[in-house]
Amino acid sequence: MDTQKISLLEGREKQVYEKTAGGVEVDIACDKTSLSGSVSQRACVFCGSRVVLYPVADAIHIVHGPIGCAAYTWDIRGAVSSGPELHRLSFSTDLQEMDVIYGGEKKLYKSLIELIDQYQPNAAFIYSTCIIGLIGDDIDAVCKKVAKEKGIPVLPVHSEGFKGTKKDGYKAACMALMKLIGQGSTEGISKYSINILGEFNLAGEAWIIREYYEKMGIEVVATMTGDGRIDDIRRSHGASLNVVQCSGSMTTLAKEMEEKYGIPYIRVSYFGFEDMSKSLYDVAQHFPDKPELMEKAKEIVRDEIRKYYPEMQKFKAALTGKKAAIYVGGAFKTFSLIKALRTIGMSVVLAGSQTGNKQDYKNLKEMCDEGTVIVDDSNPVELSKFVLEKEADLLIGGVKERPIAFKLGVGFCDHNHERKIPLAGFIGMYYFAKEVYESVMSPVWQFAPRKGGAK
C-alpha cells in the first residue's frame, strides 16, 4: 500500500487539523476511543495505571489476570530507583481457564500472601485487568483482608483495559494514591515545601529536578511517582504546593488533593530552558514571603544556562531550518517540545498526542506555525503520510514510531519510556539537543533513500 496516497481514516476528520491562514476552525475531537479497526498507537486503561504507579519502588505491583499484561509491562520503563527495586519485577496471578470459570479471588489472596511474605514490601498495588470485571472477582474485599492480616496498605487499582482510555487508567492510579495520602505524619514538614507530581524519574530525571528545588531552599516531600516511596506518599498532604508535570496523568490527583487537603497546584514542564526556568520561578512565586527563593531560582537558571548555552549553539547552527514531527503521549509535553525545538532552530510540522484534551488542542493551535498539522490519536499511515508530505527531518515519539522514522530515512528521538538519557532540566535540554543533532545529522542517512525514496 502506498502511504503517500492514503486519505484519512473515515471518521477521523475531526481528530486532524491543519493550521492554515483563514482556515476553517475545527474543534479537535479528543477523548474519543479509537475507531474499531484502526491501527492506533494508543494503549488501554491498565497501561495508564501501570505506567503511573510503576515507579513506586518499595511496593509490589501484582497484575491480576492472564499472564500477558504482566509480561508486557515487566521492567519496560526506565524509571530509576535510588534504593529498592521491587517495581522492576513482574508478578502475576497468571489466571487459567479454571480460574476464569470459578473466579480468581483465592488465587489472588494466596499470591498476595506469598508475595508479601517473600518480599516484605511497604505496600501492594493490585491491578485488575480486562476479565476481572467480567468474572466478578471482588478484589476490594481481598485487598482489605490481606491488608488487615499483613498490616500494610494493599490497594486495588481498577484498571480493566476496556473501561475507557489510558486517561481513565491515570485516574484509577490517582485514586489508589489518594488512599495512601493522608496516612502519614506531616510533622516537621517545612512551610516551603512541594510535591513533585507527574515526574517518573526516567533516566534519573526526578533527581535532577529535585536537586534544583532543594538548591532553592524548597523541601520536596514526595515525588509521585518517580523513585517513589510509600512513606513519602503517605505524608505528602503536608506539602504546601503540588507541582504537576505531565498534566495528563496527575492533574486528577492534584485536584483531589486540593479539594481534600486544600493544597493548591500549578502545572509545569521541565523540558526546554524556557519551561524549566518557568517551573522554578512559578514555585518561588508561590512563596512571596521568602524572596530568597526567587533569587536562588534566578541564580540556578543563570548558572545552568551559562553552562550549556555555548554547546547548544553548535547544535543550533547545524539544525536551523530542519523540521520536526512530534507524536507523544501527553499534549503538555508537545507544547514544551515545540518551544525546545525552536531553541535549536527547528520548526514543527506535525504536532500530535494520544491523550490531549480540548483545551490542550486549542493551545496547540495557537502555538503552532501555519501549515502545522495537529492530530489526536494518530496511526502509522497518517504519521508516515505527514512526515513525508511535510518533509520532516525528525520524528519524536515512542517505541512503535521509532522504526517507522528510520524506514522513512528520518531521524528519531524517543521522548517516551525508552529514553536512555534524561531530557528534563537544563542538562536534559542539552542532552535533548545533542540526541536530536546526532540523529538528524547521522552519517547513515547519506546511504538511505530519504523521504519516500526520492533522494
Next chain:
Amino acid sequence: MLLRHTTKEVKEREGLTINPAKTCQPIGAMYAALGIHGCLPHSHGSQGCCSYHRSTLTRHYKEPVMAATSSFTEGASVFGGQANLLSAIETIFTVYDPEVIAVHSTCLSETIGDDLQQITKKASDDGKIPEGKYVIYASTPSFVGSHITGYANMVTGMTEQFAVSTGEKKDQVNVIAGWMEPSDMREIKSLASRLGVKIVLFPDTSDVLDAPQTGKHEFYPKGGITIDELKSAGDSKCSLAVGCISAEPAAIALEKKCKVPFETVDMPIGLSATDRFIMALSKAGSVKVPDEITAERGRLVDVMADMEQYFYGKKVALFGDPDQLIPLTEFLLDLGMIPAHIVSGTPGLRFEKRMKEILERAPGANFRNGPQADMFLMHQWIKNEPVDLLIGNTYGKYIARDEDIPFVRFGFPILDRIGHSYFPNVGYSGSLRLVEKILGVLMDRQDRTSLEEKFELVM
C-alpha cells in the same frame, strides 16, 4: 542486585508467577499472521493488547509492526464485540486494504463469549468482505497455553481456512514452520532449494520483519506466504511440521481436511535435529542430499571436535519455548555439556514427555514447564546448583548479571541485541553460529578471569 530478593530455598507456590518465562497467546497469533503476505493482524479485544503486542514485536525486531484492534469499550463488554468486529472489518478493508485480515481473540472477547467463526461468517454474509479478500480467525484466549500455542492456533487457522484440495497433487512439500525467526525461515528455504525440494513454507516472516531500509514505510512488506500458495498446500504431496508444539496442530488439521500426510520433525537446531530434518526433507522430496550440504555438516562436526574440551562437562541453564528447547537441549548434550536447569512457561504433556526422554542422558537435571515454571524458579535452582552458562531470551540478563554467568541470548523476546533477525540458529550453519556464540561467551569469561600465569594466547 536487581534480584536480591530471590531466596535459595525453593518453596511450592500456589498461585503466583514471578518473572514469567512465557507470555500470552494473542502475540503468537499476531506473529504468525505477519507471515502471510498482505495480511493485517487484528486483535479482537481492548486497545492495550494490540499496543503491547506491537510494541514487544517492535522491540524484538526493530521493525514497524502493523496490526489493528477492535478497541473494546464497556458497551462491547456488555453487548458483545460483534458490532466492533464488523465495523473493524469494514474500516480495515476500506482504509488499509489488506489481502487478508487475520483476527485473533483475547481473554476479554473469549470471556464475553464472542464467536469469531460466527462473526466472520456474518461479515461475509453482509457483504463486508470484498471480492477476492479474506478474513481468517483463531481463538487465542490469554488464559490458555502461551504465546506458543497462540502461534500454533493461528497457523492452524490459516491452514484450515485456506488450504483446499483440488484433487490434483502438486510436486511440492509443505514445511510448516514452528515459532522461529525470519532468519531461520530464510535458512530453511535456502536448505530446501539447495536440496532441490520445492517447498511451501508457512508462515514466512522473512522479508516482513527483516525488511530493508528503502525510504518508505511499506505497510505490507514484500515477504510472507501468498494466499495462492496457502491454498495450494492442500494439494502438496506431504507436510513436514517443524515443531511438535507450534507446528504439528496445523499439519494434523491439513491432513484431516485435505488428506495431506505429514511427518513431525524437531526444529533443526544442532547436529542431530538438523540431520533428522535434512533426512525427512530429502525423503519427502525424493532427492539425494547434495555434497554441498554434507560438507556443511562436516564443518559443524569439525568445529565441535576442535573445541570439544571447552564444552565438555560445562553446566547449562536454559529457558524458553518448547520447540526450540527440545533440540537445543539435545545439541548441548551432543556437545558434551550438561543441561542442568530448564524451564518453560508453556504447558503441555507432549513437551514434558519429549524433554524427559532427552534428559535421560542428563540424570539429575531440573526441568519444569507450565504454571510457576518461571524465571524466579530458574534463579532459585541456579542458586542451589550454579551453572557455567545461561541460554535464553533477554529476560535472562538479570540472573546472568546477579550470578555472573556467561549468557547467550536465544529465543523470544530479545530486546537488547540484534542479530536474531538476520543470522539463523537452524541448519548446520545456524548451529555453527550457536556454537560460536557459546564458545565466545565461555572464552571471553576465561580470558577475563583467568590468573595472569594461566592467561592463554592460543585457545
